[in-house]
Amino acid sequence: MSGNDINRRDFMKFMGLGGVGAATLSGCDMPTTITLEEGKEKVVAYLAPEEYAIPGIGVYFASTCQQCPSGCGVHGRIREGRLLKLEGNPKALNGRGLCQMGQASVQSHYNPDRIMQPxxxxxxxxxxxxxxxxxxxxxxxxxxxxxxxxxxxxxxxxxxxxxxxxxxxxxxxxxxxxxYEAVNNAVGEAVNEAVLGDAVPAYRLDKAKSILSFGADFLGTWMSPVHFSREYVKFRTGDRGVLVQVEPKMSLTGANADLWVAARPGTEGVVALGVANVLLTKHQVNGNSLTKAALDLIAEYNASKVTEISGVGGDSLVRIANYLKDNSPSLVLSGESANNHANGYQNAMAIMMLNVLLGNVGKTIEASNSMAxxxxxxxxxxxxxxxxxxxxxxxxxxxxxxxxxxxxxxxxxxxxxxxxxxxxxxxxxxxxxxxxxxxxxxxxxxxxxxxxxxxxxxxxxxxxxxxxxxxxxxxxxxxxxxxxxxxxxxxxxxxxxxxxxxxxxxxxxxxxxxxxxxxxxxxxxxxxxxxxxxxxxxxxxxxAPSSPGSLKIKLGDIKQPGYQANSGFPMHLVPSTNQNMYDGRNANLSWLNEAPDQVSKVFWDSWAEVHPKTAAKLGVKEGDFVKIESDQGAIETQIYIHKGVHVDVIAVPIGRGHEEYGRYAKGVGVNPLKILSPAEDAESGELASYATRVKVTKTGHSADLSRLGGSERQVGRRLVSTVAASVFRRVEGA
Amino acid sequence: MSLKNILENWSDYRRTAEDGGHHDYEHMWAMAIDLNKCTGCNACSVACYAENNLPTVGKKRMMKGQGMHWLRVERYWDEPDMGGDEKEYQERGGSFLPMMCQQCNAAPCEPVCPVAATYHTPDGLNAQVYNRCIGSRYCSNNCPYRLRYFNFYSYYEESWPEPLNMQLNPDLSVRDKGVMEKCTFCVQRIRVGKDAARREGREVHDGDVITACAQTCPTEAIVFGDMMDKSSKVSKIWAAHEVELGKHEQHKSDPDLRGYRVLEGLNTDPCVTYLERVREA
Amino acid sequence: MFVSEKNLFKRPGKKAGQRSVNKSLVLLFALLTSVFFVGGAHAEVPNATPPKGTHSGEDVPQPIDFPHDIHADINGINCMYCHTYARRSKVAGIPPTSKCMGCHSIIATDKPRIQKLTEYWENNEPPEWNKVHDVPDYVHFTHEKHLQRFVFNNEGMDVANVSEVCAFCHGEVKEMTVAEKVKPLNMGFCVRCHEQNGGPSDCWKCHK
Missing domain, CATH: 3.40.50.740 (Rossmann fold)
Structure with a gap:
């Protein structure tokens, strides 16, 4: 057993049950196996170990996390032939960090419900x-x-x-x-391909001074969240960029925004047109990059029209436009809640128009390198x-x-x-x-x-x-x-x-x-x-050596439907994606079930988020069960109330409500995807998962909501102290 | 250590500033957490589960507040410094606060332990010795941060069905019913770092020891290190924000420096400094 | 989780005569060898006070009756030749089967014990030994630190005499066939030695 690389594999083969067995018996520290009497525990030596396999000392080997499609590089800590813990590979895109899904992927590996034979x-x-x-x-x-x-x-x-x-x-x-990926960015990719000729360009958060994100949860679930978190820090330090998030239900990224704006689901494109309108009229931004048809359309979307359709006030439009104009270069993103509608492609196109108008293409949106x-x-x-x-x-x-x-x-x-x-x-x-x-x-x-x-x-x-x-x-x-x-x-x-x-x-x-x-x-x-x-x-x-690609700019037609009310089903269902459950694949991991949701802090169950005003209208308080009914069926779950949801929206996270999938997943919570109405995005043919209208009624049942305990308010204790960005820039700015 | 020795000397390393403070300790492990960088993603908490053999207790027990999350990310909706409560929407998002044992130098948990199971180490850590603990829970009642966790049940019986138990970290024990536990600043990692330095005949360098939470943090919001090493990253952050150990209030040259310690006014002298969250006004 | 200390002193009944006979034979043997190998069997460990305390436990059967005496005493093999991890890790380690076979593919291949070992090797299956020396799971004990203190960083200490340091906690293993536990290895035993030899007294040095 000498030489270099092939031994790594032989080691695995030769170690046999030996290393593993020794570990379970001598290393596991289960209190039930404690004995100080001699001869009560087994110890099994290696058969023929490699030089680096020293009992009691952990060694690290590189691999790749597959818990979500991002593909982060990891280092696994191995001791006595067992994988104990994962850390990010500092050389990879994700750096030394990992998200909670990556940390919990060891539980997928050691899951007690794994299939062990055909x-x-x-x-x-x-x-x-x-x-x-x-x-x-x-x-x-x-x-x-x-x-x-x-x-x-x-x-x-x-x-x-x-x-x-x-x-x-x-x-x-x-x-x-x-x-197939239930959580995807396909509509955004289609628009990128059509406008820029590059389906997945590089988003340079680190170069941006302001980011306007329409539902792109880049800190939580969007494309490569650990990588984006690293870029986000560069964006937030020094001169500290401004983050505006427009979405129907507060995502993790929304919870970190300087300005969080609630828009009716599906009207994100209208909000983008409204912002463009302010930029062109109030800030006299040069509109040469847009076609006459586009400029004419934007002119129609004055503040009152945008407010009527989207529910976003004129003052918010002005604030967004001011942030973008004053903090250049900017970056405008479209994510799940903007894309996954019957008019999702049009939303994404209108949002891309803002990037073109603000001259972001080539500055904060760069061509991806051509893959070798x-x-x-x-x-x-x-x-x-x-x-x-x-x-x-x-x-x-x-x-x-x-x-x-x-x-x-x-x-x-x-x-x-x-x-x-x-x-x-x-x-x-x-x-x-x-x-x-x-x-x-x-x-x-x-x-x-x-x-x-x-x-x-x-x-x-x-x-x-x-x-x-x-x-x-x-x-x-x-x-x-x-x-x-x-x-x-x-x-x-x-x-x-x-x-x-x-x-x-x-x-x-x-x-x-x-x-x-x-x-x-x-x-x-x-x-x-x-x-x-x-x-x-x-x-x-x-x-691999790669050559930088190039981007074209060819904005497609921009059009937006008006807002259609639905009296039978007056509310919008937002089947939100949360990082711990993701698309449901993590529901069989106990750590992620016990980890409270990032925003609502609910664990081990499903819940429905509504605005306090909506809750008052429905006559419900936290923990009350409601029936959420679409034209395709109904689900029942408990209410959580906060001001990070649009008043016309009820948001239920996806990922729970499994009928099978092992002991931790089965029978826990509800699956809002089941009651989605049939709707597709006209241009891309993608499932319009945010386009379902529902009717919400009180069931009369109530129980405590499984939420991380304690007050959600600081009651004067200075737990989280906040300082204004202008002060931060004065003291710590570049 | 004999019982007599313990009873006489348990508070050796629990010194007020007047008694000379921590200045002759071997190390003074501390943290700085930048809430401008923290996104509330919870990776630190799950990393802690992976590193420290934390059991999952299930929905019912979690709802009773019996969750064993040594590190929990709290989320608050109000912003006392900014106002805005009357607004229709949550315009500036949430306020996240990762809370782990603050390793107080004047820890309220220590003097109430009837058996000296919790005490201060020469590294400035607030230690919990599981095999001494008799489960009186006085310490937990006395912790103003609610960061001590009690094993009300034999969680290990259900928490790691085979083969999940193979993931357990052999560097620390699995705790049984009746024992109090809490964040240790990953003392097992500190041990490894110190041993490596000793073997190589050198001092522990900044970065040799990193806790599991700080290691995995995607934004590197959590910085861990030794305050006795003035060149360490954590020392520099504390110094830059003019937060000093051994005080119950800080007098700063510029009131806009962001460093503060949670519930500092209680004179617990915690080893974790937070840097204020930042938002556009 | 914590086993009460009184279990440490439990003396299970055992076959009385057998052990004492073995012991006296071994003692006689040890006396004889010490005459021939000056500075061998019972050399002093400098700068150290060996811990006091005895323990008498059960005989632990092993899959192969490994003769420590033949290896460590008669052939004078250093303990760390086989327990090679002791100087580097917290555990001393049972030698890998490949190490045994390094010699025994040639030496003593006609002996039944070696034939049994060869069988294990050829089946790619290491023997399952029964653990003799153990500390509770809440104890962090590291061989490496103790060897540094008493052997490698100990002025006047000859590494060839390492077995005298091992004997502090494991007894005169080179006089045994399969290992027996002859020291109590409880907290009092550890603490007394720490007090006498300047070991740390901080709880978290040894408890995890």
Whole structure:
């Protein structure tokens, strides 16, 4: 066992249960196992450890967090063969930091409800089977399928796993790969692509002096929150930029704003036009960058019209315009609550117009660097994939469907009838770590190893500067030898299918080694294949030379609908995304269930946020149960009251209300996605998840709300003291 | 340490400024938390769960205030310095306050312990010795910050179903029913940092020791370090904002310097300085 | 979580005669060897007062009756040759099976104990030893610091005599076959030694 890199893997293999067993018995410190009497505990030595494996001393190895699609680099602390804790990889985009999801991803890895062996549907229920049997079933059901009658339905994928998946689909004569993320930025990307020619440009928060964000929760859930948090600090120190957030329900970013403005859902574009109107009239901003049609439209949106439609007062419009004008350069962002409407594309276009008008393109919005590894790029998810896929399976288009990294049975609205449509697919395979709602609907379940047990590469969907490939390596032995990585399963399928060029690889590890060895010399920076591999695994990142791209500016037509009241369903439902539950994937982690929501401070349950005025109108107080009814159904949950919600809005976070998904998730809270009305964004075809109108009624039941205790007011104790920004700039400004 | 020794000497390192303060301590671990940088994201709290073997207690017990979050991020809606309560909307967002044991130098929890299970260390830490603790809970009642957490149940029985228990950090114990616990400033990490320095025959450098919360903070709002090291980042922040240990009120050359300590007027002499939150007026 | 201290002094019944016979044989053996190896078996540890206290516990059966005496005494192998982590980590460590095989792929391959060891090795399966020396989970004990104090940073101390330092807490292991616990390893035992040898008395130095 000498040499360098290959040993890392042999170590994993050789260590066997030895290291792990020793750790559970001698290191766990469970009080029940305490004994001072000799001979009551076992101690198992390593079989043949590497030099660095010293019992009692933690060592760090690099890998990649997969708890959300951001793809942050991590360092895992390993002791006695166990992964104990994760920290950010300082060389990665996220720096040394991690968010709460990343911290809690060890609980996903060690989850007591993980699937530990393959399962197949027998007599109506899923029964454990061997891999041999699983492959045999696959052979029977998949091999004979005609070209084009199979499809993959996945979450965001990238790197070499994505490359193998492409190769497999190509071999099967199928291009059908649906990439779905319930939480996405697809509408914004579509507008970026149309206007700038770059779907995901670099947002330079650090260069901006003012940020106007329409529902982009960049500190919580938007694209790459840890990276944006780091940039946010640069924005907030020195001369301290001004942050304005316009949204129907206060997000984490909204809770950090200097000015938080409540707008009726769907009217964000109108607010943007109103701000443009003030900029052009009051501040005489040069409108040459806009077309005559656009200028004419903006002229129509005077303060009174904007207030009538959006509920945003003229004084707020003036304040926003003043902040943007006085603190240049600015940056205007559109996020979930602006984009996910029937007029979402138009909202995002009107918001982009502000960037053009203020001259931000090229200053605070820069071209992303062109990615060196085109075939490894992230396939970003959207919700159109869900709608398209539902139509396709309803039409009986597929005989076989593979699911991985997405849980559409849980996240799809009831009106899609997704579970019923799915039943029409004769054979469904789920590659999964957990028995979630979708996995339980499958006919064959292939157990995935955790991201910290496998080899892989990841390309983060948001790549603002140097394009990088993030490495995943096993941080410990798999908890179950019966789980396999996505890469290994895909490789086996390719080999089974006899696709040329894959027979020579024993496993995904050897494929990856060869793939990295075959990278261009410019990437390897003069290193030999083996040296390059060692360096990549050690750093956790491969930086590739990239050339800066360029942006065009071609603003599309801007139009905005008027506001339509709905007397039967007078209120707007905001299915908000919160960082701890995200799209529901974190509901099986006890730490994140116990972690109070960032804004409402509610834990272990769902809740509905309303404004005090709305609560008075409904006659409810905190903890009262209300029935929230749309044209598609109803949910009941408890009320939380604060002034960070628009008066016409009731906000219910997504992520809870699972019918399955393990002991921590099952039966906890409600799922507002189920009662969404059928609505799509006209231009992009995305699901308009913020476009549902509801009627809210008191049920008469009441109980204490599970909220972090104590007063929400400081009652004169100077707990959080606040100082004016002008004072801050005088004392600490650059 | 014999019982006699403990009873006589437990307050050795609990010194008022008049008695010479902390100036001959080995270290004086302290924090500075910039509320202008803190976004309230809660990563610190979850990192603390991961590092310190904190059990999850479930909804019912959390609602009774029995949650074991050594570090909790509090959120307040009012802004006493800014006014604006009468406005229709929450225009300046929320006010976030990460609260962990303030490691008070004049800790109200220490003198009330009947068995000297909590005392001050030569590092200026407010220590809790689990195996001495008999669970009288006097300390918790005396903590003005409500930052001591009591094991009302044997949480370990349900909190780490296999294989979740494999994540437990062997560097500190899992606490059983009847024991008080609280933030230790990650004393296990301090131990590692000090041992490494000793082995290499040098002083502990600034940055050698970092608590789990400060480590993971995406905005680096939490700064941890040694106040005995005048060149440490934390010393510099305290000095720049004119906050001094051993005082119950600060006299500043410029009243607009942002540093303050929570409930300082109680003369608890905490080791955590907060820098004021900033908003456009 | 905390085991009452009276358990520490529990003396479970055991097969009385056997042990004393072994002991006297070993003692005789030790006396004989000390004659031949001057400065060997019972060398003084400078600048140290060994802790006092005895303990008599149960015999702990092990998967292989590892003879400490043959290795450490007859062959004079330094304790830290096998317990190699002691100088670097809080735990001394049971040597990895590969270390045993480093010698025993050649030496004494005909002996039943070695054959059993070889079987473990060939099955890629390390033996499960029964722990003899243990401290409660709320105690932070580190071998590394103690070895620094008494061996490496101890003027006049010869590293070859490290077993005398080990013996402070583990007894004369080189006179045993499988290890036995002969010291109480309770708080009083630790504290008395700390007082006599200038160890720290701060609670948080040793409790976690």
């Amino acid at each position: 399962m197949a549907r027998k007599g109506g229920s899923l029964q454990p089977v061997s891999w041999e049997e699983a492959w045999q079933i696959m052979g029977e059901k998949v091999s004979g399928v005609d070209q084009g009658r199979s499809a993959w339905f996945t979450g965001t994928v990238s790197g070499h796993q994505s490359k193998l998946l492409d190769a497999l689909n190509q071999a099967w004569g199928s291009k059908e790969h649906y990439v 590894f085109k075939d490894l790029k992230a396939k970003r998810g959207n919700s159109r994939a869900l709608l398209d896929f539902a139509k396709a399976i309803d039409a009986g288009k597929y005989d076989v469907v593979f699911f991985m990294g997405a849980n559409p049975v849980y996240t799809s609205p009831s009106h899609l009838g997704f579970a019923d449509k799915l039943a029409k697919v004769p054979f469904k395979v789920a590659l999964s770590m957990f028995l979630d709602e979708t996995t339980l609907a499958a006919d064959l379940v292939l157990p995935l190893s955790s991201p910290y047990e496998e080899w892989g590469t990841t390309v983060a969907p948001y790549q603002p500067k140097n394009a990088a490939l993030s490495m995943s390596q096993p941080l410990m032995n798999p908890l179950s030898p019966e789980t396999k990585s996505l890469g290994d399963i895909l490789l086996s399928m390719l080999k089974h299918h006899g696709v040329a060029g894959y027979a020579g690889y024993d496993d995904y590890y050897s494929y990856l080694r060869a793939a990295l060895a075959g990278m261009p010399a410019s990437v390897k920076a003069g290193k030999s294949g083996d040296e390059f591999w060692s360096a990549s695994v050690q750093r956790g990142l491969i930086n």
